Amino acid sequence: xxxxxxxxxxxxxxxxxxxxxxxxxxxxxxxxxxxxxxxxxxxxxxxxxxxxxxxxxxxxxxxxxxxxxxxxxxxxxxxxxxxxxxxxxxxxxxxxxxxxxxxxxxxxxxxxxxxxxxxxxxxxxxxxxxxxxxxxxxxxxxxxxxxxxxxxxxxxxxxxxxxxxxxxxxxxxxxxxxxxxxxxxxxxxxxxxxxxxxxxxxxxxxxxxxxxxxxxxxxxxxxxxxxxxxxxxxxxxxxxxxxxxxxxxxxxxxxxxxxxxxxxxxxxxxxxxxxxxxxxxxxxxxxxxxxxxxxxxxxxxxxxxxxxxxxxxxxxxxxxxxxxxxxxxxxxxxxxxxxxxxxxxxxxxxxxxxxxxxxxxxxxxxxxxxxxxxxxxxxxxxxxxxxxxxxxxxxxxxxxxxxxxxxxxxxxxxxxxxxxxxxxxxxxxxxxx
Numbered sequence: 001x002x003x004x005x006x007x008x009x010x011x012x013x014x015x016x017x018x019x020x021x022x023x024x025x026x027x028x029x030x031x032x033x034x035x036x037x038x039x040x041x042x043x044x045x046x047x048x049x050x051x052x053x054x055x056x057x058x059x060x061x062x063x064x065x066x067x068x069x070x071x072x073x074x075x076x077x078x079x080x081x082x083x084x085x086x087x088x089x090x091x092x093x094x095x096x097x098x099x100x101x102x103x104x105x106x107x108x109x110x111x112x113x114x115x116x117x118x119x120x121x122x123x124x125x126x127x128x129x130x131x132x133x134x135x136x137x138x139x140x141x142x143x144x145x146x147x148x149x150x151x152x153x154x155x156x157x158x159x160x161x162x163x164x165x166x167x168x169x170x171x172x173x174x175x176x177x178x179x180x181x182x183x184x185x186x187x188x189x190x191x192x193x194x195x196x197x198x199x200x201x202x203x204x205x206x207x208x209x210x211x212x213x214x215x216x217x218x219x220x221x222x223x224x225x226x227x228x229x230x231x232x233x234x235x236x237x238x239x240x241x242x243x244x245x246x247x248x249x250x251x252x253x254x255x256x257x258x259x260x261x262x263x264x265x266x267x268x269x270x271x272x273x274x275x276x277x278x279x280x281x282x283x284x285x286x287x288x289x290x291x292x293x294x295x296x297x298x299x300x301x302x303x304x305x306x307x308x309x310x311x312x313x314x315x316x317x318x319x320x321x322x323x324x325x326x327x328x329x330x331x332x333x334x335x336x337x338x339x340x341x342x343x344x345x346x347x348x349x350x351x352x353x354x355x356x357x358x359x360x361x362x363x364x365x366x367x368x369x370x371x372x373x374x375x376x377x378x379x380x381x382x383x384x385x386x387x388x389x390x391x392x393x394x395x396x397x398x399x400x401x402x403x404x405x406x407x408x409x410x411x412x413x414x415x416x417x418x419x420x421x422x423x424x425x426x427x428x429x430x431x432x433x
Contacts, residue, residue: 003182007142007192009172010115014140016170018112022089025136028167032132033081035163036156040074043159046151047124054148062250062308066122069152077128080376084136087374090393091138092429099423100403101413107402107429112138114194116396117186118378119208121146121200127153129369129376130197131160131174137396142186142193144177146200154178187212197391199379202306217391219382221306221332222252224364227323227349229340230261234268236361237339238275241312244337244364246279250308252380253335253367257303257313259323262288265316269293272314281310288316303330320345324352331355333382335367356382356389402429 001009036043047069054067096108116139118130127143134141145153157176165171177186186193187208196216198208205220226244228237244255260268265288273293276283283295284302295314302313303326317323320338327336335357338349350358357367367390369377374392381387387395412418 003142003177003185004189004192006175006177007115007186007189010140010142010175011192013170013173014112014115014138017135017140017173018091018114018138020138020169022091024168025138026085028135028164028169029081029085029132031163031167032128032135032160033078035159036074036078036128039159040071043074043152043155044070046155047149049151050149057148059148063122063148065250067124067149067152069124069149073125077125077376080129080370081132083370083373084132084376084393087136087393090136090397094428095399097425097427097429099421099425101408101418101421104403104405104408105425105427107404108399109402109429110397111400113396113398115140115142115192116378117142117144117189117193117196117214119144119183119186119196119198119200121204122149123199124149124152124156126199127156128160130378131157133376133378133393133396135164135169135173137393139396140173142175142177144183144186147178150178187214190214197379215385217379217381217383217385217387217395219252219332219334219380221304222254222334222380223256223304223306223330223332224253224335224337224367225257225259225323225327225331226255226337226339226364227259227317227320227327228261228264228268229320229338229342229345230263231341231345232261232264232268232339233341234264234271237268238271240337240339240361240363241272242275242279245276245281245312246310247363247365249310251365252306253364254308255312255337255364256305256307257315257330259315259317259326260289261320261323262316262318265289266292269314269316276312279310281312283312283314285314286316289314292316306332320349324349328352328354334380335359335364337362337364356380 093110098106120126161174190213196214198205198218202220209216269292284298285295298313333355336353336355337359340346346360369390369392372390377390377392381391
C-alpha cells in the first residue's frame with residue numbers, strides 16, 4: 001500500500017475513532033501496554049538489529065543513545081501509558097456554553113484534530129508515546145521514523161495496530177511510512193493530513209516547515225539557558241547546572257548555555273567547573289569567564305548551538321536584564337531557568353523571557369510532557385499557536401461549535417423582532433440520543 005492509500009485509510013478510520021467511547025480507548029491503551037510486555041523479546045531483537053547497523057555506520061553517540069530501546073525503555077513507555085489511561089477524556093469537553101436566545105444554545109466542544117502526520121528521527125520510544133497520545137485524543141496517525149530505527153518502528157507499529165484492533169479500535173487508524181519519498185508526498189497531503197509534527201534536527205524541522213501548506217507544530221532547536229543570579233544559592237546552582245546538563249545530554253531540554261551574574265562569577269565558576277569536569281563536560285567560555293577559569297574560548301556560534309552532547313557554553317553577564325536580553329536574542333524559545341533567592345527577580349525573568357517554559361530554581365529537564373502530568377508528549381512546541389511547550393493530550397484536540405435551536409432564523413434578529421441574550425450558561429453539552 002502506497003502512502004496516499006495509507007493516508008486515505010487513516011482518514012477514514014479517524015472519523016469513527018473520534019466518536020469511540022473513552023472506555024474503549026482506555027481498553028485499547030491497556031492492550032498496547034500488555035502486548036509490549038508480552039512480546040518485548042521480539043521488540044528488543046528488532047532494536048538490536050537497528051543498533052548493530054547504526055554502530056557499523058558509525059552514527060553519533062547521541063543518536064545511538066536515542067535509538068536504543070531496551071527493557072528499561074519498555075518499562076518507561078508502559079509507565080507513560082498507565083499515566084495516560086488515568087487522565088480525563090480530552091474529547092467532548094465543553095469549553096464554553098452560551099445562550100444566544102431562549103432555546104438557542106451554543107456550545108464550544110473539544111474534538112480531535114483529525115489525522116496527525118508525525119515525522120521523527122531515532123527514538124522508537126517516541127513512536128509509542130505519539131501513537132498512544134493520538135489514540136487517547138481520538139486522532140489517526142501516520143508515523144515516519146528515521147531509517148536507522150526501521151526494524152524497531154515496524155514491529156512497534158504492527159503490535160500497536162494488532163492490540164488496538166482487538167480492543168475495538170477501527171483498523172487503519174495507525175500507519176507507518178518508511179521512505180524519504182513518503183515524506184515528500186506527505187507534505188502535499190493537505191486533504192488527508194490535518195497537522196504535521198516534526199521532531200529532529202534544526203535543518204530537518206525547518207525543511208518541513210518551508211515545504212508544506214499543512215499546519216506544522218514543533219520546534220527546530222532546544223537551546224536552553226540557566227541563569228545564576230547574584231542572589232542564588234551557589235550549591236543549588238551547581239546541582240541544577242549539573243542535572244540540566246548531564247542527566248541526559250541528547251535531548252532538547254538539556255542545558256546548552258550557562259549565564260552567570262558577574263558579581264558571583266569568581267566564586268561560582270570554579271565550583272561549577274569542578275563539577276562539570278567530573279562529568280566530562282567540555283566548557284567553552286566568554287572572555288570574562290576565561291579570566292576566572294581555564295576553559296576553551298566560546299565563539300559567537302556557540303551561543304546559538306544545540307550541542308546535544310557533553311559541551312556547555314558559559315557567559316558572564318552584567319545583570320538580570322543582560323541575561324534576559326541574551327536569552328531572547330540567542331534562545332530558541334524552549335526552556336530557560338533562573339536560579340535566584342529573589343522572588344521579584346524570578347518573576348521578572350519568567351515574565352520577560354519569551355520562551356514556552358520559564359522555570360525558577362529547578363532543572364530544565366522538567367520540561368517534559370510526562371513530568372508535567374500530560375501523559376507523555378508528542379513533542380515540544382515553540383510556536384505561538386494553540387499548543388506551546390510540551391504537547392500532550394490538550395495539544396492534540398481542537399474544538400467545534402455546536403448550536404441547538406428550534407427553528408430560529410437570522411431574519412428575525414435582523415428585523416428586530418427577536419433579540420440576542422448572549423448569556424453564559426453553566427451547562428455541559430450532552431448527546432440527546
